[in-house]
Amino acid sequence: MSYTNSYAAAVLERCEELAAFSEEAGRLTRRFATPALRQAGEAVRSWMEAAGMTVRRDAIGNVIGRLGDPGRRTLLIGSHLDTVRDAGRYDGMLGVLVAIACLERLRDEERSLPYAVEVLAFADEEGVRFGTGYLASSVVAGCFDAADLERRDGEGVILSDALRAFGGDPDGLLGARRDPTDLIGYYEVHIEQGPVLEGDGAPLGVVTAIAGQTGGQVVFTGEAGHAGTVPMALRRDALGAAAEFVSALEALARDRDGVVATVGTVEVEPGARNVIPGRVVLSLDVRHPLDSVRESVLTRLRERAGAVAGARGVGVEWQLGKGVGAVETSARLTALLAEAVSMSGHPVVRLPSGAGHDAVMLSRIAPIAMLFVRCAGGISHNPAEAVTVEDVAAAIEATTRFLELLG
Amino acid sequence: MSYTNSYAAAVLERCEELAAFSEEAGRLTRRFATPALRQAGEAVRSWMEAAGMTVRRDAIGNVIGRLGDPGRRTLLIGSHLDTVRDAGRYDGMLGVLVAIACLERLRDEERSLPYAVEVLAFADEEGVRFGTGYLASSVVAGCFDAADLERRDGEGVILSDALRAFGGDPDGLLGARRDPTDLIGYYEVHIEQGPVLEGDGAPLGVVTAIAGQTGGQVVFTGEAGHAGTVPMALRRDALGAAAEFVSALEALARDRDGVVATVGTVEVEPGARNVIPGRVVLSLDVRHPLDSVRESVLTRLRERAGAVAGARGVGVEWQLGKGVGAVETSARLTALLAEAVSMSGHPVVRLPSGAGHDAVMLSRIAPIAMLFVRCAGGISHNPAEAVTVEDVAAAIEATTRFLELLG
Numbered sequence: 184m185s186y187t188n189s190y191a192a193a194v195l196e197r198c199e200e201l202a203a204f205s206e207e208a209g210r211l212t213r214r215f216a217t218p219a220l221r222q223a224g225e226a227v228r229s230w231m232e233a234a235g236m237t238v239r240r241d242a243i244g245n246v247i248g249r250l251g252d253p254g255r256r257t258l259l260i261g262s263h264l265d266t267v268r269d270a271g272r273y274d275g276m277l278g279v280l281v282a283i284a285c286l287e288r289l290r291d292e293e294r295s296l297p298y299a300v301e302v303l304a305f306a307d308e309e310g311v312r313f314g315t316g317y318l319a320s321s322v323v324a325g326c327f328d329a330a331d332l333e334r335r336d337g338e339g340v341i342l343s344d345a346l347r348a349f350g351g352d353p354d355g356l357l358g359a360r361r362d363p364t365d366l367i368g369y370y371e372v373h374i375e376q377g378p379v380l381e382g383d384g385a386p387l388g389v390v391t392a393i394a395g396q397t398g399g400q401v402v403f404t405g406e407a408g409h410a411g412t413v414p415m416a417l418r419r420d421a422l423g424a425a426a427e428f429v430s431a432l433e434a435l436a437r438d439r440d441g442v443v444a445t446v447g448t449v450e451v452e453p454g455a456r457n458v459i460p461g462r463v464v465l466s467l468d469v470r471h472p473l474d475s476v477r478e479s480v481l482t483r484l485r486e487r488a489g490a491v492a493g494a495r496g497v498g499v500e501w502q503l504g505k506g507v508g509a510v511e512t513s514a515r516l517t518a519l520l521a522e523a524v525s526m527s528g529h530p531v532v533r534l535p536s537g538a539g540h541d542a543v544m545l546s547r548i549a550p551i552a553m554l555f556v557r558c559a560g561g562i563s564h565n566p567a568e569a570v571t572v573e574d575v576a577a578a579i580e581a582t583t584r585f586l587e588l589l590g
Numbered sequence: 591m592s593y594t595n596s597y598a599a600a601v602l603e604r605c606e607e608l609a610a611f612s613e614e615a616g617r618l619t620r621r622f623a624t625p626a627l628r629q630a631g632e633a634v635r636s637w638m639e640a641a642g643m644t645v646r647r648d649a650i651g652n653v654i655g656r657l658g659d660p661g662r663r664t665l666l667i668g669s670h671l672d673t674v675r676d677a678g679r680y681d682g683m684l685g686v687l688v689a690i691a692c693l694e695r696l697r698d699e700e701r702s703l704p705y706a707v708e709v710l711a712f713a714d715e716e717g718v719r720f721g722t723g724y725l726a727s728s729v730v731a732g733c734f735d736a737a738d739l740e741r742r743d744g745e746g747v748i749l750s751d752a753l754r755a756f757g758g759d760p761d762g763l764l765g766a767r768r769d770p771t772d773l774i775g776y777y778e779v780h781i782e783q784g785p786v787l788e789g790d791g792a793p794l795g796v797v798t799a800i801a802g803q804t805g806g807q808v809v810f811t812g813e814a815g816h817a818g819t820v821p822m823a824l825r826r827d828a829l830g831a832a833a834e835f836v837s838a839l840e841a842l843a844r845d846r847d848g849v850v851a852t853v854g855t856v857e858v859e860p861g862a863r864n865v866i867p868g869r870v871v872l873s874l875d876v877r878h879p880l881d882s883v884r885e886s887v888l889t890r891l892r893e894r895a896g897a898v899a900g901a902r903g904v905g906v907e908w909q910l911g912k913g914v915g916a917v918e919t920s921a922r923l924t925a926l927l928a929e930a931v932s933m934s935g936h937p938v939v940r941l942p943s944g945a946g947h948d949a950v951m952l953s954r955i956a957p958i959a960m961l962f963v964r965c966a967g968g969i970s971h972n973p974a975e976a977v978t979v980e981d982v983a984a985a986i987e988a989t990t991r992f993l994e995l996l997g
Contacts, residue, residue, distance in 0.1 A: 377819025394818060398863055409970055410852035410875045411801060411944030412784025415844045417968075422853055423840050429833035437822045445817035446829055447863045449856045449870075456805055456854045456873040458971070466863040468817045537818030561824075563816055564865070 190288050191576035194280045200226060201264070201280075202272045210566060213266045215307035215318065216244065216342075216349035223264045227279060227304045234287045236302065242355030243322040243346065244306035250286055251299025258589065259361070259369040259549060261303030261541055263319065267311055271374075271568020277556065278372040279304045281575065285582045297590045298367060305541050312336045312345075320544035325360030332356075361548060367589065368516050369545035372554045372578055374570060376538050378561030385532040386574040387581055388555035389521045392472035393536045393543050394443075395509035397481055399467045401428065401488055404498040407453055407461030422451060422460035424497040429465070431487040435480065436469075442480055443537055444469045467503070472535040474509050510543050513550030516589075520552050523584035529577055538563075554578060554585075597691045598983035604687050607633060608671070609679045617973060620673045622714035622725065623651065623749075623756035630671045634686060634711045641694045643709065649762030650729040650753065651713035657693055658706025665996065666768070666776040666956065668710030668948055670726065674718055678781075678975020684963065685779040686711045688982065692989045704997045705774060712948050719743045719752075727951035732767030739763075768955060774996065775923050776952035779961045779985055781977060783945050785968030792939045793981040794988055795962035796928045799879035800943045800950050801850075802916035804888055806874045808835065808895055811905040814860055814868030829858060829867035831904040836872070838894045842887065843876075849887050850944055851876045874910070879942040881916050917950050920957030923996075927959050930991035936984055945970075961985060961992075 204222040206212045213219045224246045228238045231248030238248045246264075251257065262278025282302045289296065303323065310316035313334040321327045332343040332353055343353040380388050405421035429446050436444035448466040469484070471477040485501055492499035521531045534555065542551045556578045559569035611629040613619045620626045631653045638645045638655030645655045653671075658664065669685025689709045696703065710730065717723035720741040728734045739750040739760055750760040787795050812828035836853050843851035855873040876891070878884040892908055899906035928938045941962065949958045963985045966976035 375819065376816045377821070378815075378824050379819075379821065382824065396818065407972075408785075408968060409783050409945055410854060411803065411850060411877050411946070412782065412786075412970070413850070413944075413968060414784070414786065415840070415850060417785050417789065420840070420852075422836060422856065426833040426836035426840075429829060430837060433822070433827070433830050433833075441821075443818060443820070443822060445827075445864070445866055447817060447858070447865050447867060448861050449829065449858050451854070451856050454855050456875050457852070458854050459852055460854060468863050470818050537820075538816055539818070561815060561820060563819070565814075 185576065187576040187580050188572055190284045190579050191572045194277070194284050194575050194579070195572055197230065197280050198272045198276055201276050211266055211270045211272065212268045213264070213270070214312035215265050216312070216345040216351070220265055220306060221349060224304060224306070227264065230283050231302060234283050235290055236286070240350065241322070242352040242359040243319050244349050244351045245319050245323065246304040248302045249299060251296070255299040256365050256367050257299040257301055258367045259301050259303055259545065260371070261305060261369065262371050262373060263305035263308035263541060265307050265309050265311070267309050267564045269566060271563060271565055273374045273558065273568050273570055274376065274563050275308060277374055277570065277575070281372045281578050281582060284579050285586060288579065288583060289586070296586055308541050313342050316539065317541065317544045320541035322356050322359050323361045324544040324547040326544065326547055327356050363548035366549040368513060368550040368552060369542060370516070370552050370585070371540055371542045372556065372582060373540055374558040374563060374568065375555040375561065376558065376563035379534050380532060380555060380557035381559070381561060383532050385530045386557050386577040387524050387529050388532045388534045389517060389524060390512055390536050390553035390555060391517070391533050392512060393510045393540060394470040394472045395474045395477050395507055396468065396470040396539065397477060397503055397506035399501070399503035401465045401467055402500040402502065403463045403492060404500070405461055405495070408459040410457040410459055413459060418459055419496050420459050421463040421497060424492050424495050425449070425463040425465055427491045428488050431491065432484055435483055435487065439476065439480060441535065442469070442471050442476065444480065444484070470537050472509050477509070507539065507543065510546045510551070512552050516550055516552035519588045520554060520585050523588055524581045526584050527577060527580040529581065554581060594983040594987050595979055597695050597986050598979045601684070601687045601691050601982050601986070602979055604637065605679045605683055608683050618673055618677045618679065619675045620671070620677070621719035622672050623719070623752040623758070627672055627713060628756060631711060631713070634671065637690050638709060641690050642697055643693070647757065648729070649759040649766040650726050651756050651758045652726050652730065653711040655709045656706060658703070662706040662772070663774050664706040664708055664772050665774045666708050666710055666952065667778070668712060668776065668952070669778050669780060670712035670715035670948060672714050672716050672718070674716050674971045676973060678970055678972055680781045680965065680975050680977055681783065681970050682715060684781055684977065684982070688779045688985050688989060691986050692993060695986065695990060696993070703993055715948050720749050723946065724948065724951045727948035729763050729766050730768045731951040731954040733951065733954055734763050770955035773956040775920060775957040775959060776949060777923070777959050777992070778947055778949045779963065779989060780947055781965040781970060781975065782962040782968065783965065783970035786941050787939060787962060787964035788966070788968060790939050792937045793964050793984040794931050794936050795939045795941045796924060796931060797919055797943050797960035797962055798924070798940050799919060800917045800947060801877040801879045802881045802884050802914055803875065803877040803946070804884060804910055804913035806910035808872045808874055809907040809909065810870045810899060811907070812868055812902070815866040817864040817866055820866060825866055826903050827866050828870040828904060831899050831902050832856070832870040832872055834898045835895050838898065839891055842890055842894065846883065846887060848942065849876070849878050849883065851887065851891070877944050879916050884916070914946065914950070917953045917958070919959050923957055923959035926995045927961060927992050930995055931988045933991050934984060934987040936988065961988060
């Protein structure tokens with residue numbers, strides 16, 4: 184095993200150890216403010232301390248380790264410890280553990296950085312328990328919405344109560360904002376969660392932007408009827424309209440470079456084999472690294488939905504969320520990161536992130552950079568999530584060089 | 591109110607009375623072998639007796655009224671008393687009550703028929719409770735499947751036990767088959783359950799055939815993935831394939847006269863806004879009055895599903911039931927019925943039935959004829975089911991003339 188590989192192997196072992204901290208036997212589910220998340224945080228604290236860091240927990244329950252004297256300019260490195268239900272072992276955790284491994288390696292080599300580093304292990308990015316994506320990083324970025332404290336989980340537990348039980352402090356959230364004045368930037372390592380790097384045969388990817396996204400629903404309302412007695416020409420089949428819209432959405436997204444558009448759920452009413460669908464609700468998810476492109480795609484989709492419905496005498500209702508704007512990574516940090524990847528002997532693949540990450544929130548207070556690590560089959564949010572020790576070693580190598588270049 | 595209208599008004603009043611016999615407060619649900627069905631049967635028995643009929647209950651719980659001496663050739667007239675959940679008031683019941691009204695009218699006018707008439711009020715056509723469509727008429731036709739006696743309802747009650755509690759006799763079912771030797775035919779009046787008569791401005795329809803039908807499922811299997819991170823070109827979206835298939839099915843059915851093809855349910859897995867569908871299960875329902883046309887449509891649909899899936903690298907699985915063959919109505923009886931409609935002053939609209947009826951079973955032992963009555967908006971299996979007193983009067987008039995012509 185090569186020198187860097189031994190750090191990578193340790194990272195993978197720690198990913199296994201963290202996977203044992205779960206709310207459910209036999210599979211990994213670790214939501215915000217649960218005992219499992221507390222255990223994961225304590226393990227990370229111990230590894231941070233072993234790496235020589237000073238560790239604290241902030242008001243939302245993030246575990247934050249610092250290396251470097253107070254007052255120094257500081258680079259933040261982070262990712263999250265919470266998971267989706269029946270999760271993989273790398274989404275989030277890998278970024279935290281690679282950061283710690285790099286600092287251990289520098290210490291082992293008796294090298295030091297001319298700036299401070301803080302590693303942030305965020306307590307809630309997936310938002311599974313309370314429907315609060317980016318909860319923990321929004322607190323650090325100072326854009327937390329206090330109304331979210333009243334949210335309830337599936338068992339009716341209020342977020343503020345869960346936070347107190349977790350050892351956090353609802354009243355301290357505003358004060359937990361990281362002062363941006365001394366920040367060099369925010370850096371995050373994450374599995375790609377997609378198949379691009381695997382397709383390119385590259386272990387690492389330099390993220391150019393984090394796509395903006397709009398979610399919502401499209402509702403088609405036709406007329407239910409007996410599947411045997413209403414002739415085709417007299418039908419106003421809501422599913423016929425919905426199917427045509429799904430095909431149009433697919434064609435439109437394929438036609439615009441970098442657009443991804445997805446219908447992930449379909450509800451059909453009344454929903455019986457022998458009844459013509461009277462109402463169909465489709466979910467909608469549209470993303471692009473440029474907000475203007477996303478907006479234009481949404482406009483065209485809405486036009487198409489109207490045209491499809493109109494031609495069939497079917498109603499259409501368009502229910503979109505506010506959407507999250509795209510975030511560009513820092514040109515300066517990203518150039519250094521690309522150089523670090525290249526110096527590590529790997530091709531520089533630049534790609535946008537279609538998934539959201541804590542970096543979206545941190546971009547409010549600091550320039551950001553992100554490194555993607557190839558994952559098997561592009562599979563994520565799934566126990567089959569996998570990375571190789573060689574690719575993790577590549578991430579440690581590139582990150583270490585990035586930290587040095589930044590000096 | 592015209593003379594015939596008074597019989598029609600009485601029929602509609604009796605439909606209201608029957609609607610009160612329900613398993614659920616506030617809506618009409620009357621399944622096989624329930625106290626509500628027993629009450630409806632007793633009411634029908636009393637009206638049959640008032641019309642001068644001799645009434646008995648057979649082993650499956652059908653209420654059968656006979657007018658005419660034993661040994662005479664006999665016309666059967668029937669329909670069903672059970673309903674779907676949250677049903678309308680006319681699907682089934684109207685046919686039974688129109689038959690009784692016609693016999694009352696003939697008696698009031700001191701006219702008699704040169705043959706016997708038996709009115710059958712079937713105890714289970716919808717098959718909601720035990721999943722047994724045509725249960726009651728299959729007993730009369732002698733094609734009851736004894737294995738069905740072991741079926742259980744949603745509460746775990748076995749059909750044979752329910753039948754005993756209902757006053758029926760599981761051991762007597764084979765013997766309850768109607769001897770076909772003395773039968774003139776079977777005649778049924780039913781609401782259309784579709785919009786054709788309303789579109790044609792005609793109160794009555796003469797049924798040419800009852801469509802055969804094939805039901806089943808089509809399963810598309812692609813690959814689930816993150817809606818943000820998998821580029822359109824690398825997706826194997828099961829819903830994309832399913833949508834294309836739904837559009838192809840619609841086009842194919844529109845292209846073949848008299849074909850109806852319906853996808854009434856869609857299941858998407860995993861089924862989340864931000865996950866590309868990995869598996870989609872569509873229900874399938876295809877009907878046509880000619881079995882050869884139905885078979886050819888199914889073959890073409892299967893080819894199209896294969897082509898759609900193949901072009902996308904998606905798998906497709908085709909799971910069809912046995913299907914029910916089409917049934918033609920008797921040319922001789924139907925010609926008389928058309929003459930009767932015409933003599934009543936109404937246009938003769940000939941149309942196939944896309945829905946199944948008890949007549950499908952009775953066709954095994956007798957020539958059949960069916961008369962459709964226009965219903966508002968073609969709506970059925972719905973509390974909004976509605977017929978006008980004028981249209982019911984037209985059905986009584988045409989049926990009375992049909993009975994006379996048959997003599």
